[in-house]
Amino acid sequence: MERATRAPRVILFIATAAAAAALIGGIISSQATAASPTPATSASAGAGKVVLKIGEQEPPDNLNPFIGWGDITYEIWANEYLLLCGRDPWTFKPDDKGVAKSWEISPDGLTWTFKINQGITWQDGEPVTAEDFAWTINYIIDNKMSAYVAYLRYVKKAVVVDPYTVQVICTRPKANLTELWIPVLPKHIWSKMSPQQAGSKFQNPPPHIGDGPFQVVEWKRNNYVRLVANKNFWLGPPKIDELLFVQYQNADSMVQDLKAGSIDAAYLFPEAQYESLKNTPGVNVIKYAWFNWDYLAFNCYNSPDSLGNPVLRDPRFRAALEYAIDRQRIVNVGFYGFAIPGYTFLPPGNWKNPDYSWQPPAGVRRDFDLAKANQLLDEAGYKMGPNGIRLDKQGKPIVLRLWATTSDPARQREIRLIAGWFRQVGVGTKLAVYDNGVYYDRIWNYDGDTFAPDFDMYLWSWDGFTDPGQTFDCFTTSQIEDWNELAWSNKEFDRLDALQSETLDVNKRADLIKKMQEVMYQDCPVIVLTHPYKLAAYRTDKWQGWQRQNYGTGAVMCGASGPWAYYKVEPKTATTGGGGISWTWIVVVVAVAAAAVAFVLVRRSRRAGAEEE
Numbered sequence: 001m002e003r004a005t006r007a008p009r010v011i012l013f014i015a016t017a018a019a020a021a022a023l024i025g026g027i028i029s030s031q032a033t034a035a036s037p038t039p040a041t042s043a044s045a046g047a048g049k050v051v052l053k054i055g056e057q058e059p060p061d062n063l064n065p066f067i068g069w070g071d072i073t074y075e076i077w078a079n080e081y082l083l084l085c086g087r088d089p090w091t092f093k094p095d096d097k098g099v100a101k102s103w104e105i106s107p108d109g110l111t112w113t114f115k116i117n118q119g120i121t122w123q124d125g126e127p128v129t130a131e132d133f134a135w136t137i138n139y140i141i142d143n144k145m146s147a148y149v150a151y152l153r154y155v156k157k158a159v160v161v162d163p164y165t166v167q168v169i170c171t172r173p174k175a176n177l178t179e180l181w182i183p184v185l186p187k188h189i190w191s192k193m194s195p196q197q198a199g200s201k202f203q204n205p206p207p208h209i210g211d212g213p214f215q216v217v218e219w220k221r222n223n224y225v226r227l228v229a230n231k232n233f234w235l236g237p238p239k240i241d242e243l244l245f246v247q248y249q250n251a252d253s254m255v256q257d258l259k260a261g262s263i264d265a266a267y268l269f270p271e272a273q274y275e276s277l278k279n280t281p282g283v284n285v286i287k288y289a290w291f292n293w294d295y296l297a298f299n300c301y302n303s304p305d306s307l308g309n310p311v312l313r314d315p316r317f318r319a320a321l322e323y324a325i326d327r328q329r330i331v332n333v334g335f336y337g338f339a340i341p342g343y344t345f346l347p348p349g350n351w352k353n354p355d356y357s358w359q360p361p362a363g364v365r366r367d368f369d370l371a372k373a374n375q376l377l378d379e380a381g382y383k384m385g386p387n388g389i390r391l392d393k394q395g396k397p398i399v400l401r402l403w404a405t406t407s408d409p410a411r412q413r414e415i416r417l418i419a420g421w422f423r424q425v426g427v428g429t430k431l432a433v434y435d436n437g438v439y440y441d442r443i444w445n446y447d448g449d450t451f452a453p454d455f456d457m458y459l460w461s462w463d464g465f466t467d468p469g470q471t472f473d474c475f476t477t478s479q480i481e482d483w484n485e486l487a488w489s490n491k492e493f494d495r496l497d498a499l500q501s502e503t504l505d506v507n508k509r510a511d512l513i514k515k516m517q518e519v520m521y522q523d524c525p526v527i528v529l530t531h532p533y534k535l536a537a538y539r540t541d542k543w544q545g546w547q548r549q550n551y552g553t554g555a556v557m558c559g560a561s562g563p564w565a566y567y568k569v570e571p572k573t574a575t576t577g578g579g580g581i582s583w584t585w586i587v588v589v590v591a592v593a594a595a596a597v598a599f600v601l602v603r604r605s606r607r608a609g610a611e612e613e
Helices: 002-034 071-080 130-142 195-201 251-260 271-278 315-322 327-334 370-379 409-424 436-443 468-473 491-502 506-523 583-612
Strands: 051-056 100-105 111-116 155-162 165-170 214-220 224-229 242-247 265-267 283-288 292-298 339-341 399-405 428-434 457-463 526-532 534-539
Touching: 051 251, 071 214, 071 224, 071 242, 111 130, 130 155, 130 165, 251 265, 251 271, 251 534, 271 283, 271 534, 292 409, 315 370, 315 526, 327 339, 327 409, 327 526, 399 409, 399 436, 409 428, 409 457, 428 436, 436 457, 468 491, 468 506, 491 506
Parallel strands: 051 242, 051 265, 399 428, 399 457
Antiparallel strands: 100 111, 111 165, 155 165, 214 224, 224 242, 265 534, 283 534, 292 457, 292 526, 339 526
C-alpha cells in the first residue's frame, strides 16, 4: 500500500508546485499588464505593447515646428526631432547627443565648424547628414521663418563641407549658437513645400518623419497624440513601445485617472490636488519653477493702428499700476501658496554658473502701495473723475479690458483681485475669459494687411528657453507681429540684446542679460506677477527610469533638454524590483519545497523499509 500511495503524493506535489508557479506567474503577468493599462481614450494599442500615458490639459496648437508654440507642442517635438546640438538633461549644457557631435569656433568667432553624428537616420530610413543641418539653418534665414529667425541673428549662412561637416558663417560672433532650441528637419521632406505654406498653413499631419526616439503617428484633436518608439534610434530604442499624450478638459478627471492607474503621469494639475496625490501610494509628486513667469501684459503698440487703449502706451501709467498689485496676495489666493512673487522674466535659482536672473533692489522694486499708485497717476496727469474713475488726456473715463484664459482657474482668480485693486486707484476694468484661440486672434489681429492688435491687458504665462538670450530675442522690436506679443519697442533693450548675442564670455553675457531685465522693468511693458510652481506627478510603483532635470530640481516631463524625458522610462517588472516578485525567489521557494518533499519521501521510504524488515 505504501508504494501505491506514494505516486499520487508525488503527483500532488508536482501539481501543487505547478499551481504555485502558475499563481506566481499570474501575479507577475498581472503586474506587467498593470504597468501598461488600457488607454483612457480610444487610441489603438496592440496586445502586449508597453504604453506610457501622460495626462495633459493643454492640447497641441499646431504640430508644425514653424508654427506651433504651446508648451505641450514643444514637448512633442522634443521627442521626435533632434536639436542642432544636444543638451545634457542634468546641466542643460550642450552635448554630443544632438545632430552635431562636436564643434569648433574660429579665433575671430565668425565661423563655427560642426561635425555631424554618423549613423542617425530619419524615420523613413534616409540618413541624417550635413545637408539637413545646413538646409534647416539656411531655410530659416533665407525665408525669414518667424519661429526661429530671431535666434539666428548674425548667422549669414551654413555651408556643407562634406556629408558630415558643416560650417556656419556669422557676420558677428554668435554666443549661443550651440544652445539654441532649433530642431533639425529632413530636407527631403520639408524642401518640397513653399516657405509660405510651411510658415503659415501646413498642419504637419501624422505620421511625421523625424530622427528622435519617438515618431508621431496619430493626432486626435482634443483627445490624444500617439507616438511610437523609433526602433532604429541611433542611441538605441526607447524602453517603451508607445507614448500617449492624453488631453483632458477637466483637471480633476486627470488626477482621478492617475490615482486609478488609467494614466501614468499628470502634468500641471490643480494646486488643491497636491496633498491628495502626495499621499497616494506609488505616486511621486514634484513642484518646481521652470524658467517660467505669470504676467499681466499691456498693449504697448505705439501706432494709430493699435486697437488698445492709448493710456497703455505711457510707461508712467503702466508703472503706476504695478504699485496697485499685491503679489503676495496673488500667491496666497490665486495659487494657494504654490508660487513665489516675481518681478522679471527669469526666476531666481533656475540657472547656475552663471545665474542670469536679476531682481529689482529695494527702492527700485514696485511693491504693493495703493497710495503710491494714486500719487503717480495724479502726477502723470490722469485726473480722478466725478464717479471715481480716472480720465485719460481726452477726458474719457479709463476702462480697460482685462482677460484671463478659460483653462486656467488661477488666472481667473487673479483678474478679480487685480480688478478690485485697480478700481481703488480709479482705473475701471471690463473682465472677460477667453480660450487661447481668441488670445491668438486678438493679440495678432490684422485689419486687412495692417497689424492692429486688439486688446488692452491680459493674464497669461510663459515658459522661457533655457538660454535666456533666446527668450529675450522674442521681445525685440524686430519681433513685433511675431513673438513680441506686447508690440513693445525699446532701443536700449534692442541694443543690449544685440550685444548679449555676440558676447562669448559667459559672465559678461550674463551681466548684459541682467541689464536687459533692468531696462524692461523700468519701462514696464509687462508686469511679472509670480513664478508659479509647476506641479507634476508620476507613478513610481509601475514605472522606473524617470529623471528630474536641471540638477535634480526641475521637470521630469519636459522637452527643454531634448528627447530624454521618456527615453529611459520602463515598466517595473519581476526582474527590475519595485515590490514585484523576483524569479530568483521563485526558484528558491520551489527548490526548498522540492527538497522538503524529497526529504519527507526519503524518510517515509526508509521507515517503510525498516518496517518490512
